[in-house]
Amino acid sequence: MVSRALDSAVGYPSATIAVMIFIFGAGVGANRMILDNLGSIGIPAVVIAVSGIVGSLVAACGYDRLFGKKGGGK
């Protein structure tokens, strides 16, 4: 999925990001320091993902309060 817009236009995931992700993974695998710390990224990743989800839901709820009913039908 290089460009999500491109994917939806042409209908298949682009190869560029696939190659990049593979190289990225190889870089992680070949690096001892990162491998040793990989266990410690799990909790921050979950905390930030959940925060982001809650934050966007709250913001959208605010948006809906402000603009939802007035212009929602158009």
Next chain:
Amino acid sequence: MKLMEMVGVLFLPSLFVAGMATGILCGVPGWMSEGGVSTVLLGLLVFQVGMGLGSRGDFSDIVRTVSFRTLLLPGFTVAGTVAASAMGCVLLSGADMADCMAVGSGFGYYSLSSMLILQFKTPVEGVDAATLLASTALLANIIRELAALMLCAYVSRSGRGVMAISLAGVSSMDVCLPSILSDQSRKNLMPMAIIHGVALEVSVPLLLMIFC
């Protein structure tokens, strides 16, 4: 959630795992790790993002339906996500707030955001710290996209289509679009969801430049 969507979401993570296995078993050749190839690929990536936006058949229709109010929703999503990521950072002792905001600014677009963090952070903090943060961003944004896929239909069906769009993040314009449209109470959700996705896609590199 449809099985194929799940497979689609897990395709790149599985490539990441395959790359990791390769790196552990064989190491990485210098031409791969020293950034030359990645920089060329990143340039290609940015070009393809622009090409993808320009080549949408419905691009002009979408631009025409843009109203000020529609454009505000991505702004709300960005503000809510980034602010909440900063708050989440408080729970993680010792974490850098700008780093947390960078990880949150992927809006589920794990491939682009992790690659950009890697590129932006490497010259500043070295390849090890950059890779660690990029890996965190990859995982956090995969979690966000999977959660969006699973929750969007539920949120939308209860008449909260706008919240479903915001929850979906970048994927409001593709994989989550069908579930968003299951909110029957509004008529303008489709252009709103696509504009939201496109605006967030454009905002990812901009926000990362600020936070990295």
